[in-house]
Amino acid sequence: MKLQRKNRRALALGAFAVSGALALTACGSDDTGNSNGGDSSASAQAGNIKCDDAKGQLLADGSSAQKNAIDTWVKSFTAACSGVQINYKGSGSGAGVTAFTQGQVAFAGSDSALKPEEVTASKSVCKGGQGIDLPMVGGPIAVGFNVPGVDKLVLNAETIAKIFDSKITNWNDAAIKKLNPDAKLPDLKIQAFHRSDESGTTDNFTKYLIAASPANWKYSGGKAWQAKGGQSASGSSGVAQQVKQTSGAISYMELSYAKDGIVPVTVDTGASAPVEATVENATKAIAAAKVVGTGKDLSLELDRATKAEGAYPITLVTYEIVCDKGNKADTLPATKAFLRYIASEDGQGQLSAAGYAPIPDDIIAKVRTTIEGLS
Template identity: 70%
Template sequence: MKLQRTNRLRALAAGALAVSGALVLTACGSDDNTGNGGAAEKAVNNIKCDGQGNLLASGSSAQKNAMDVWVRNYQAACEQTQINYKPTGSGAGVQEFLQGKTAFAGTDSALEPGEVKQSKKVCKKGQGIDLPMVGGPIAVGYNLPGVEDLALDAETLAKIFDSKIKTWDDPAIKKLNPDADLPSTKIQAFHRSDDSGTTDNFTKYLNSAAPDAWKYEPAKKWAAKGGQSASGSSGVATNVKQNEGAIGYFELSYASGNNIPAVALDTGAGEPVEATTANASKAIAEAEIVGKGKDLTLELNYQTKAEGAYPMVLVTYEVVCDTGNAKETLPATKSFLKYAASEDGQKALAEIDYAPMPDEIISKVRKTIDGLA
């Protein structure tokens, strides 16, 4: 039976935000006791402004479009604070945070034990913690003119990205798409060249859902053979859009913003599942908090077969010090993160193809932010 579905793609409402001026930031754990410079705390349009000056953050490119909207909305209300978020990739963002260069980092993979240990040198009398703030599906976008509806399962995806399946008319793809007119076009599989939390979550899905086909350990660094690489989610999306026969993985908003069709996942449920925020939310709702203390690391269920649950998801964490944040940047950091975790901040995510955190998770995030010191 022909798969009946429509890729729900729409243009993003938010553009990139340019932030000017010099960037000056003292690392977490500073001994400076000047406070927030005397800026008055105020609330504007439901955003509670506090602190002033420049906040520098970096990391996950998957959350760039969410950050653009959050920063735009926050700075419209809080003119005394300038926020510059650089989408350098999860690995680079975590390293900059651990080097004391940023107020917080964005990462699509929770801190590893060694990174937590290292963070104790930066977070005086504390450590780095993971705050789940952004969720969403990892879309597998493709460029195959004439093929509007494409379904793939984890095993087939694993073989495509491991260069085992090399043309679009391969029997394995035909079996999943019997009514599609599949060409003999060569497959060009694009992956991330930089250390990436999106890669980590994508390979966690493949390793968990298709362990016989994907033998590589999940990691931020791409390990499979062959394929072509590009920097950042935007780089992968650009290459998929420009090259016929291409396929690549990136956060859903990059598919929507570039009008790239996305694969539906054959999970073993009754029907293949589309990459939508609603379907991703169904999968994220099955996650469990496994972090210790104030850390809110989640464990995702990549093997779910629940109807309408899209299991190839990622959660982006904002990494901060639980205690030992720089006193001159702490008020603005808390103020900005409070907005991002607020009802308004989370609502903004759903409007640009991200999945807001489930209530029981985001309520704990808000409480933890309140207690940052």
């Protein structure tokens, strides 16, 4: 079904990382900014946040893709709800789902929906209920590169697949030259980096390759990297750091990490013009998503092989995974209050400036209703 495109507010944000006063003591390596406890946007947001009975420490883990968004949200939320401390580790989707099914966290972030066996495992933690997927953050997966003398690069699904499968190994390869006739491509070895940890970003990136270039990507996909060759690093910040410091490097990462010397590839999808990795273009792709989850689960299906004009195909949606029933009594109020805020118009309105895409209107409305029913 066609879904409405979410109207985005232009909100000025301060630094994305959260200060120590907000008790994010285990943020891991994905923090990217400087803390600024006096950020005016956080104060402005605080007036619209409903804390209810939220208090205590809220532990969460999972997707590093949404880490920068979570940090921004936590800053605003804890400015309003001073009795709550939120610790979101951002260890990766695989680690987050494991922590959730083992009852170690109140909620988890994952760039892939729960698998049937993971839903089954969640039932031992969610007494009388099960884990459900709530889409909360969207955005483009940038294919970022660092090639001296090249500030713009067009690739298609075939060349991307061959690069990450070690079939194209030099930047002046004929296939890359054909897509970039005006670029001064050097005689330089390609250094392709992939995630070493189980990652929803890997899952979504390879789903794109499977859908858009099945003849050149013969792997089954999943959170664990399967192709041979290449080099690895942990987390979105890890692969981004490798691309920054390595001449000839290329990797896949969320757009918010593609900066400071990393240039995103423009993707030839077969549309009339190659498509840039932007929030707006990712939103066009996400707006055509379909809800395929059942019951209270709101997992989505994306068209990975889209050729729609201006639709960026390498996108992901990050889900917050929570129990529909059987949440722990001591963390339920804070969990509901925080999820309510990040799904709100104000919460979603912060995403564009942070390099993410808001969830379309029709879907986020269902998310809000589901959150109110958590027990």
